[in-house]
Amino acid sequence: MKKQLLLTVSSNRVVAPGWHHMVLEGTDLPPVTPGQFVEVAAPHGATLLNRPISIFDATATTLELVIAPVGDGTKAICDAKVGDSLRVIMPLGKGFTTEFPVGSKVLLVGGGVGIAPLYMQLCTLIDAGVKAEVLFGLRSRPDAEFCKQYEALAPIHICTDDGSFGHHGLVTSHPAFGQHYDMIQMCGPKPMMRAVAASAAERGIPAEASLENMMACGLGACLCCVEPTEKGNLCVCKDGPVFNTSLLTW
Amino acid sequence: MVTDMSTQLGDLVLSNPVMTASGTFGYGFEYEDFMALDNLGAFIVKGTTLEPRQGNDYPRMAQTPAGMLNAVGLQNPGVEHFIEHTWPRYGALESKVIVNVSGAKIEDYVRVAELLAPLEGLRAIELNISCPNVKQGGMAFGTTCDGAASVTRAVRDAWPRHLMVKLSPNVTSITDIALAVEGAGADSVSLINTLMGMAIDIERRRPMLSTVTGGMSGPAVKPVAVRMVWQVAKAVKIPVVGLGGIASAADAIEFIMAGASAVQIGTYNFVDPSAAGRIPAEIDSWCQAHGVSRLMELKGII
Numbered sequence A: 001m002k003k004q005l006l007l008t009v010s011s012n013r014v015v016a017p018g019w020h021h022m023v024l025e026g027t028d029l030p031p032v033t034p035g036q037f038v039e040v041a042a043p044h045g046a047t048l049l050n051r052p053i054s055i056f057d058a059t060a061t062t063l064e065l066v067i068a069p070v071g072d073g074t075k076a077i078c079d080a081k082v083g084d085s086l087r088v089i090m091p092l093g094k095g096f097t098t099e100f101p102v103g104s105k106v107l108l109v110g111g112g113v114g115i116a117p118l119y120m121q122l123c124t125l126i127d128a129g130v131k132a133e134v135l136f137g138l139r140s141r142p143d144a145e146f147c148k149q150y151e152a153l154a155p156i157h158i159c160t161d162d163g164s165f166g167h168h169g170l171v172t173s174h175p176a177f178g179q180h181y182d183m184i185q186m187c188g189p190k191p192m193m194r195a196v197a198a199s200a201a202e203r204g205i206p207a208e209a210s211l212e213n214m215m216a217c218g219l220g221a222c223l224c225c226v227e228p229t230e231k232g233n234l235c236v237c238k239d240g241p242v243f244n245t246s247l248l249t250w
Numbered sequence B: 001m002v003t004d005m006s007t008q009l010g011d012l013v014l015s016n017p018v019m020t021a022s023g024t025f026g027y028g029f030e031y032e033d034f035m036a037l038d039n040l041g042a043f044i045v046k047g048t049t050l051e052p053r054q055g056n057d058y059p060r061m062a063q064t065p066a067g068m069l070n071a072v073g074l075q076n077p078g079v080e081h082f083i084e085h086t087w088p089r090y091g092a093l094e095s096k097v098i099v100n101v102s103g104a105k106i107e108d109y110v111r112v113a114e115l116l117a118p119l120e121g122l123r124a125i126e127l128n129i130s131c132p133n134v135k136q137g138g139m140a141f142g143t144t145c146d147g148a149a150s151v152t153r154a155v156r157d158a159w160p161r162h163l164m165v166k167l168s169p170n171v172t173s174i175t176d177i178a179l180a181v182e183g184a185g186a187d188s189v190s191l192i193n194t195l196m197g198m199a200i201d202i203e204r205r206r207p208m209l210s211t212v213t214g215g216m217s218g219p220a221v222k223p224v225a226v227r228m229v230w231q232v233a234k235a236v237k238i239p240v241v242g243l244g245g246i247a248s249a250a251d252a253i254e255f256i257m258a259g260a261s262a263v264q265i266g267t268y269n270f271v272d273p274s275a276a277g278r279i280p281a282e283i284d285s286w287c288q289a290h291g292v293s294r295l296m297e298l299k300g301i302i
């Protein structure tokens, strides 16, 4: 069941240049699955419409988000101080596949702030005995504390386009990308996801992509967020945001 | 409710005047987690056409100050799908449903009305003669008196129950159009549909919408809508349903004072999905605080 809740900011930390990791607290948060998202109301009416943000992690009393302040809405949200309240609608959409035979190999590919929905997915896969690896394409290095969360769970590979750390180049040129996997799951800029999907398809690896179309309602009511697919126009907010790439006509 | 909130649109009696606007409320089910749909006076479902429609290309929406532009283009699975798959799900809510009927040709509007007529629990349809997003679409009907009257008259003959006609604000004189559809047999008029607008992404040097122009809605359009409701309510004898930017009980009361017998909440459903379910109780509280025992006492006091 979806809920609209008033949550209190209990932590708001810059974990990489241009990335805020926020922890919100409340009671009776509804259960969520990895890859689902929330709508956050920008404080002080900074924008009329709410902002879709992926769930980084969640429990019955906490919601964690990673947000890049790129415009009026996300800036107002990132400006929230510890103790401020944010109105949140959650959980929304359909997330990543989480059921795999034990011992399956899954690669999680994140580009930029698109890494956000992959953390909870990683935790879920590891708990289920899946061998998951993480491949991130980033512009700058997140702080050690943030990276540790991943390192504790699985092998993590990082690429930067300028080579300032990690592998120099695109995620598709990283050696880890060339391995075989039973599934690739990703979130990030469309050009990255298209390149990953094309390569996965060539190698017969199924892939799932989390899309970020512009949204108004987030509930499947307005039909603003549609993505053309093999099954016609589907709502990213309700039928997605995660789609099997074989459905997409991008 | 302490206040008498009931309202009458001719033969259509509503428990309260708060409805939700077509295209902003899906088929109602999308909002069930956020309100008891039964709290609404009625809810108007997505624009329904004879054939299924895929709508316009993405991007279909852009944000504007205190509002938004949309170019959804009447994406819907068609009237037959609605009758077979959606209608049977309403059960006890049937009497709350109003179907918004759209089309490109008069024959299409008539056919949709004929197909809906056997659904006995469906008390009313709203004729969308004003959607600005379909190329040779309804807009042509909505912007001339002759066009508006002819589509209304044709549907009047095919539809036996309450006929609400939704008017476009993109006209020189909305009262002339309202008088024309009244003369052609409309039981009520609703206004306003979206205002034609446009926005440009200057960095990409491209329009924000795939269709270049689109329909503007949200709080920014409210003063225009209140003015039009006030003018139309003074001109016609049939009831007027007011909408455009309503975000609170106060906004709803403003439309009622301007002459509306009922109101619709549109874009605000995207902002606060529980608002429409809460507004009737908030109107009730306002009335109690202001010594108003029957809400419709306020109708058209301006």
Ligand SMILES: Cc1cc2nc3c(=O)[nH]c(=O)nc-3n(C[C@H](O)[C@H](O)[C@H](O)COP(=O)(O)OP(=O)(O)OC[C@H]3O[C@@H](n4cnc5c(N)ncnc54)[C@H](O)[C@@H]3O)c2cc1C
Pocket (backbone or CB within 6 Å): A037, A047, A051, A052, A053, A054, A055, A066, A067, A068, A069, A070, A071, A072, A073, A074, A075, A113, A116, A117, A211, A212, A213, A214, A215, A241, B063
């Ligand atoms: C399902 C989903 C999950 C998302 N998860 C996250 C997340 O975890 N963290 C995060 O930081 N962001 C996420 N986003 C993107 C975020 O919603 C947008 O950045 C935000 O809506 C922009 O609003 P604004 O008011 O700050 O910027 P605006 O002023 O509206 O726009 C600023 C810039 O951002 C671009 N933009 C606007 N909306 C979007 C969008 N939906 N997607 C991509 N770019 C957009 C605009 O084109 C413009 O260039 C997600 C989007 C979706 C649809």
Ligand SMILES: Cc1cc2nc3c(=O)[nH]c(=O)nc-3n(C[C@H](O)[C@H](O)[C@H](O)COP(=O)(O)O)c2cc1C
Pocket (backbone or CB within 6 Å): A222, A223, A224, B021, B022, B023, B024, B046, B047, B048, B070, B072, B074, B100, B128, B131, B166, B192, B193, B194, B216, B217, B218, B219, B221, B243, B244, B245, B246, B264, B265, B266, B267, B268
């Ligand atoms: C995304 C969207 C889709 C809409 N679709 C329809 C539609 O199918 N039929 C219709 O008559 N009006 C449609 N409208 C217009 C609304 O019903 C309403 O007339 C308009 O948005 C003004 O009210 P508001 O400012 O409260 O939103 C749509 C509006 C929006 C924002």
Ligand code: FES
Pocket (backbone or CB within 6 Å): A214, A215, A216, A217, A218, A219, A220, A221, A222, A223, A224, A225, A226, A235, A236, A237, A238
């Ligand atoms: S954002 Fe409204 S349908 Fe997806």
